[in-house]
Amino acid sequence: MRVWILISKTNIAALLFSALLLMLMLHESYASYTIQNLNVTVQLNQNTSAQVTEVLHVMISNQSVSQYNTNRIAFNLTLSEWQTLIGPLLVQHILSPSYSVYNFKLLPGPAIASGNGGVANITMEYGVKNVTFVNETGPRTFQYVFNPKVFNFEHGASGEVLLPNTTLTIDVPQGGKILSAYPIPDLPQDAITTDYRNVTSASWKYGEPLSKFTLIFQTRQSLEEEVLQFFGKVYSTLGLFTYLIIIVVAALFILYVYRRAVL
Numbered sequence: 001m002r003v004w005i006l007i008s009k010t011n012i013a014a015l016l017f018s019a020l021l022l023m024l025m026l027h028e029s030y031a032s033y034t035i036q037n038l039n040v041t042v043q044l045n046q047n048t049s050a051q052v053t054e055v056l057h058v059m060i061s062n063q064s065v066s067q068y069n070t071n072r073i074a075f076n077l078t079l080s081e082w083q084t085l086i087g088p089l090l091v092q093h094i095l096s097p098s099y100s101v102y103n104f105k106l107l108p109g110p111a112i113a114s115g116n117g118g119v120a121n122i123t124m125e126y127g128v129k130n131v132t133f134v135n136e137t138g139p140r141t142f143q144y145v146f147n148p149k150v151f152n153f154e155h156g157a158s159g160e161v162l163l164p165n166t167t168l169t170i171d172v173p174q175g176g177k178i179l180s181a182y183p184i185p186d187l188p189q190d191a192i193t194t195d196y197r198n199v200t201s202a203s204w205k206y207g208e209p210l211s212k213f214t215l216i217f218q219t220r221q222s223l224e225e226e227v228l229q230f231f232g233k234v235y236s237t238l239g240l241f242t243y244l245i246i247i248v249v250a251a252l253f254i255l256y257v258y259r260r261a262v263l
Contacts, residue, residue, distance in 0.1 A: 032064035033086045036119075037165040042131070044144070046173045046219060050131040056122040058086065065111050065118045072108045079106060086122070100129035137218075143179075146170075146215035160210040169203040172217040176200060179216045183208050 036057045043051040060068050071077055071085065104126040111118035132144040151160050162168060172178060178196045185191050185202035202215070 032061045032067075034059040035087065035165075037167070038163060039167045039169070041169045041171065043171045044132060044146075044173055044176075044217075046134075046142070048132045048134055048144070049127055049129050051127050052125065054124040056086070056124075058120050058122055059114070060111055060118045060120060062117040065113075068108075068111050068118070068120065072110070079104075082106060082108075082122075102127045102129070140221040142219050142221065144172075144176075144217050144219070146213065148210065148213045151210050151213065162204060162206050162208050162210065164206050166206050167203055168205075168208075169201060170215060171201045173219055176217050176219040178202060179218055180214065181216070182212060182214045 036059055039055045039057075041053045043053075045051065068085075071082070105124065107123040107125070109121040109123065111120045128150065130147060131150055132146055134142050134144045137143045178191075178199045180196065181191070181202055183204065186205045186208070187203040188199060191199050191202060
């Protein structure tokens with residue numbers, strides 16, 4: 001019986017030592033890089049796509065600054081290799097990769113001396129398709145609804161929420177106007193009280209639930225844009241024959257003006 005107890009205690013001690021060693025190994029993997037905050041900006045486009053910019057503010061320990069600078073100039077370093085260095089948050093993007101992510105760029109910024117180490121901004125830029133749905137609600141007036149399924153944040157008790165120390169900013173296209181949003185934006189603070197008057201950009205901070213996120217905005221197309229879009233559609237249908245039509249129409253118009261002037 002005593003032998004059995006001794007072996008059991010030895011096994012427990014070995015298990016505890018193994019668990020401690022594993023924790024130390026995991027800690028060392030990411031200990032040199034501490035992510036302070038994540039700022040995400042989603043620039044919505046009128047063609048229902050979006051341009052996303054994610055900026056990770058990272059603190060680097062003193063012994064890792066030189067290694068970071070070496071990795072920074074290694075242009076062939078893959079995203080998974082950067083993830084091994086920085087940690088899993090590097091690939092926790094706001095929008096799901098299943099929504100046709102394209103033109104992905106990872107831009108590690110310079111390490112600036114700070115305290116016993118350095119700080120750096122790691123920027124990720126990419127485009128995403130099908131971020132909004134659009135309907136024409138009037139002459140040259142279009143209403144867009146954000147597609148909440150594109151979110152890729154962690155899940156809390158109530159569903160998807162913003163990660164700690166994260167700020168999400170959504171900008172509508174130039175000339176657009178936000179009509180409504182949920183949850184109520186943290187910035188601008190008076191957005192809801194002014195009925196989103198002249199609000200073209202809204203921000204949410206850590207803790208905001210995204211599972212029932214909604215954002216509706218409106219754009220109004222100018223007459224010039226409508227004409228250009230019309231000729232663009234004609235060109236896509238008729239090709240180079242479009243130019244011949246324009247030339248003929250212009251020639252007939254000039255002839256008409258000339259005849260009226262002569263007569």
